[in-house]
Amino acid sequence: DSMGGNIIVTYKDDVSTLDPAIGYDWQNWSMIKSLFDGLMDYKPGTTELVPDLAESYTISDDGLVYTFNLKPGVKFHNGREFVASDVKYTLDRVVNPTTQSPGAGFFGAIDGFDAASSGDADGLSGVKVLDDQTVEITLSRPDATFLHVMALNFAHVVPKEAVDEHGQDFGKHPVGTGAYEMTDWTLGQHVIFSRFDDYHHEGLPKLDQITFEVGQEPIVALLRLERGEIDIAGDGIPPAKFLEVTSNPEFDGSIVEGSQLHTGYITLNTQMAPFDNLKVRQAVNMAVNKDRIVRIINGRAVPANQPLPPLMPGYDESYEGFKFDPDAAKALLAEAGFADGFTTELYVANTDPQPRIAQAIQQDLSNIGIKAEIKSLAQANVIAAGGEKDQAPMIWSGGMAWIADFPDPSNFYGPILGCGGAVPGGWNWSWYCNPEIDERAIAADAMADPSQAEARIEEWKKIFTEIQDEAPWVPVFNEQRFTIRSKRLAGPEGIFVDPVHIPVHYDHVYISEGN
Amino acid sequence: MYAYVIRRLVEAALILLGVSFITFILLYLVPADPARQIAGRSATAQTVENIREQLGLNLPFYEQYWRYLVNLLQGDFGRSYLQKSEVGELIAARLPASLLLMVAAICTELVMGVMIGVIAAIKRDTPLDKGLMVFSFVGVSAPQFVVGILLLYVFAVQLQWFPIGGYGTFAHIVLPALTLGVLGTGWYSRMMRSSLIDVMTQDYIRTARAKGMPRMRVIFRHALPNAFLPIIAMIGIDIGFFMSGIVVVESVFGWPGIGQLAWQAIQRVDIPIIMGVTLVSACAIVLGNLVADLVAPFVDPRIKLK
């Protein structure tokens, strides 16, 4: 171990905002985590929930009241001590419509959410400050995922005075209780985090400073990393360099592989002919050669057969799904009345490697007679098309695919497979809506008691495999994560492929003397 | 002169108004819902609706445009949907880098273009001339992304003479400026050559020679200033090419300018940024032409600004 030192992390895109109520892309997600803290957190490198700003918590028997005892002596970067009213302020702010937080919906279970989020009430009636060190949160319905929600960035605590001072620009002048404080932000060039000396975890962080350089093409970042100019290529290993890098002895030990809560899938619009026909959807599922697609992306993923990724609780290892079988697919198509195939469209985001994957899919489909025309558009346009009921028959989700916000199967259902997402502008691009399953999902999430945890996961397992039997998706693969970093970086097990801190858990990284 | 400048500025303002209007219509038609983009994938319909209302996205088109215009006149470009910052700030932060790149590119093309053009004109119809002209033709025929990648591959990756990307030192700017300047070098050298050849046949050059002026003086004192006029006009037009070029060059080299900003914004359909960058670019183009027109009378006193 060593203390101190500076590292450089590069990104292609600008850092958008560091406001925890607003930031919601994978790039700023982990940066925010190093600047702010929530009541709950995960053990580094795992998906195991642990209290953070909360010292401890209790849950009422009916699962509706959570009481958090806060850690004393925690300081904000501005020097003020953190108290219970900050938690209330934070939660009120995130659901307040003027904040425009994309995460407001996560707090739907808290009592008074509807009034607060529509602007009718000033704050959440369910959040009460009992004293400086105690907060009580009352839910309107039991929610098994609530503690996960409290670990989300959106629930990370912000000091009111700093928000008031900067208003909409708080995201450019973040003040939190995190391990690092932001000390410089030069737009379009870099953001600098410096160690926060009063951090409430002893011995953390280990580094003095992290410089996030933006506007760096991943390939450039990699070459610079090779030359030792930077420490972490934030965007990972560009597909083009993957084979070269992994087979290059120079990089031995620089690459860490891990799983992530991700599934890449093709949505089949169940409201549009001919995908309203189950047989057609099944045929498509059988037609796609997932192994080949994985090969095209140089093995940076594993083939998938169900919506949930393997790392997610509820993943069914025994489920077989649809096997690759073009002949059977053809037969199914014929049964469905499409012996000669049909013509359709496949929407895809226009950044590499997505169009390539789409072309692989296209070729597979053409083997069973389906002629799919590729629509390769800017991501926002694909999302817009998916949100219309009759626009996109098929969408390859790559680049926009679902990565879980927290490690719980319910996070993989609602917006993308539930009826709630099958609305104009929603994310359920297959427009799959099964009211019966919806009910079961709600029931499952109400099983908040820790003793019911296992039964709840079992129920989710069934829900997802049953959905997959209806084939609204073609699950294609689960992407693996490969973090590339300079050899001088070190840290505890798992932080370089931390499931929630992408690419790394900055708080625990240090520079090892050996190099 | 003042009347001219004022009229041109008024015209410029009208043109910018037109540009803003057309861009606004186009972006209005882009099939992507800003409110949903801001709201993100986990948002409830309520959140989306809130955002839509707060941004005035549910207003009729003309009202939205009017709002935008009123804000614009107060110097407010609006807030980026996805970057969550003032667009004005984002552009202001990146403009210097783009300007630096453009100035470097202009210098590159002027120096190289004029030099090549003059040499080719003087050595007219020799193999040297032919060679230089082929070079300049290749210059105008090569897409910038190909040039950029090639330079990167040869000089940064293979030879390691220059950094692969980034911003900061002189070494960083060489390759991007070259890439951006290659096209102009081609144009300028061809223009300079033909313009100089043309000027050399003019009566006043014959006069200068009849006065017994030495050859070099005839070329550099008499011919060159006269041949320069089309180049001046071209520099104005060049700004337009640059505004397109930086989108490609900045993204190839990771140069933190407004081209990169525009490209990121386009990919994510971040409408306020696209609007802002388009307007700033249009402004640069219009001003570039104006400046070229204002400079022209200094180069050629015959030109009267009307």
Next chain:
Amino acid sequence: MSVLRQILARPLAVFGLLIVLLTVIFALFAPWLTPYEPDAQMFDGLTIEGAPLPPSAKFWLGTDLLGRDLFSRLVYGAQTSLIIGIVANGAAVTIGAFVGITAGFFRGWIGAVLMRFTDLMMAFPALLLAIVLAAIFKPSLWIVALVIAMVNWVQVARVIYSQAVSLSERDFITAERSLGAGSWRILYHHILPHMVPTLLVWSTLGIATTVLLEATLSYLGVGVQPPIPSWGNIIFENQTYFTSAPWLVFVPGAAIVMLALGFNLVGDALRDILDPTLKGKN
């Protein structure tokens, strides 16, 4: 035909013409010239790890990231480039000529409005405009052609406009008017024939510009849709591999440069031959 003879007297123009002809032959006879289908993703076209293959006897120019034969794609890409070049530029020249003539010859308020609109379009950063248009219309081969035409007509309009203005001030036009010739007659018999060289030159030089713009749009991923090969989108798909598989980027890159060069050389020669007054202006 003396034009052709004059072109043949210029080695550079002949070189340009050869490139263009070669491309045309590629485009026309692509199915017979290529060993593979352009979009056939061959199993043996990738290494076992999924890397593209370098040039070899089997795949003359190597394969791309999907295991397709680069040579076949390049040859078919010539079709795309030429179609776009001819269609888009043809449309641009037509629109530009229409606007330029209306504004420069007929004048009137419609002409004034058209010319103001042209000025306005001049102030647009062309690439941004093209990208936004492509986004609105959802790119496809024809849409890309249309988008390019919508961006490129402006230059033509300016040139035709100033030519129309100067032509209509020429003595012989006044002479026609004094004979009582009507505007349409003057336009058809006296103005248009004089614009033929300019239009011809622009039709050639413009193709070079168009080919480059198509390549740039495709390079940015908003151009011709996969799997239709275009030299620009071949580079777009493969650009990140330029260090590990440089042929995937530089071979199509060279193709673009050559084709644009070819049209530029021919166009430049045409300009010198047909219209010496245009020399060196763009």
Next chain:
Amino acid sequence: MQQKSQPILDVQNVSISVKTDEGLKQVVNQFTYHVNAGETLCIAGESGSGKSITSLATMGLLPKSSAIVTAGKAILDGEDLLQMPEKRLEHVRGNDIAMIFQEPMTSLNPVMTIGDQLREVLRFHKDMDGRAANARSLEMLEAVRMSEAKKRLEQYPHELSGGMRQRVMIAMSLLCSPKVLIADEPTTALDVTIQAQMLSLMKELQREFNTGLILITHDMGVVAEMADRVLVVNRGEMVEEGEVNSIFATPTQPYTQDLLADLPKLGAMSGTTKELAVPEADRQAAKAQPLLQVKDLTVRFDIIGGVLRRPVKRVHAVEKVSFDLRAGETLSLVGESGCGKSTTGRALLNLVKWQGDIQLGGRSTRDLFAQDELAARRQIQMIFQDPYASLNPRMSVGDLVGEPLVIHQIGTAQERKDRVADLFKRVGLSPDQLDRYPHEFSGGQRQRICIARALALNPQIIVADESVSALDVTVQAQVLDLLQELQEEMGLSYIFISHDMAVVEQVSHRVAVMYMGQIVEIGSREAIFENPAHDYTKALLEAVPIPDPQIKRERTLLTGGEIPSPVHGLDYQPQYVDLKHITAEHFAAVSATASAQANTR
């Protein structure tokens, strides 16, 4: 006469060839001539005879890519200029031998001040420092009678008029007191009054500097006035050389004889009256009822500018011009460049916006053009100044001549064809040239094509705008003859626009003198030429060089003499001249001051 001395420039057997598509073509064959100090040699000859190219060769200024000297010597101070290395030539040019070119408008560098262009000569050849060079330049400008010489040093060429620029050119060529000065048509582009100033200036300076002057010209009037000796050349061959008096008095070669015979001579018609080209019986009627009546014709052009692109200034091109034209009559409009001659002609054809009243056969042309434009155009046609520019180069001449018939839908295709062939014969062209294009004809032939075109519609009136100005004298004579012939046969009426007084005298029945957009004198030819009343008319006549070396005029017009500009502010009220009745049909303006007083009264 100057003393005979050793020739300073001795050109011996110089032959020059130019490169053409078909290979080398000789354009100068064995020219041999010399010039002595203080002497003027005029080289005269028609266009393309090799005058310019020989002098360029002497200066070492031949464009190497297109022309080469194949033989001969040009000895200056014992050195052969044609063999001299470029470095040495640079030293000689401008210093020992200087040249003035035809085109004053384009011969000065537009981006350098006059001062810079003058000083650099002295700096380079005389090693003078800036101040000395400046002083000498100023001195020289004053020597060429440049008004406000000091100010001119700071000005750019475009701020000077053509005459002033030519003065600068002369000053520049004489700065180093060269031994030989070659002046290539130095006055052709200038108005007669300015030309007269230039010629006397050159004469005076030549005397002062004792320079050998080679004056190239196609104008025998200028030759007669300036030359000591004359060299006549034609198509690259030397025709005749000799003393000016003997050449004019007793030309030995047929070519020289033709040249002199074809020359319109001012005063040649004095004492004769010209009858209208209509039958005797109609003459009285014609006099009573003119074919064309122009009353108070005014044409103004707005100059747009300012912030709002509104008119800021106005060109008063034509101001209240009134005249009549009778059947079978030629009325000439004369005056110097920019006085509004062409604009008047164009207004008659409704090609510009005009005010006032024009009656054609008793009907207002305004109505005529509005009701039936084609019918109006059938009555009045125009021949333009530059025949080449007024013919669409991409149409065959047959089509061009037939075009008016097509436009007016006259006859069937066959009839038109016959008519075109007729017209061709009528103007002296062969019908088998119908399929050729304008560039395949000579200048004179092209003018005939234009005439045929104008005749196609059988007009009563033809406006001939400088129709012969661009032609060589021999060709000019032919075209003038043709016009007169046509008039006599068909009873045509002409508005004949010209600045050449000698030609005007030859062709007109009546003459109108224009100055600054107004007619200052109008009357019969006899009245104007034999009894001019207005000062301006007198000046015009006096300025015309007379092709007779015996009559050497002493000129007094040296400085000034620039024609004022017709551009005025928007609120400018033109001062109209009052035309005073002098004799029967002779009117002339009272002097400007007198009329100004009349206005204020």
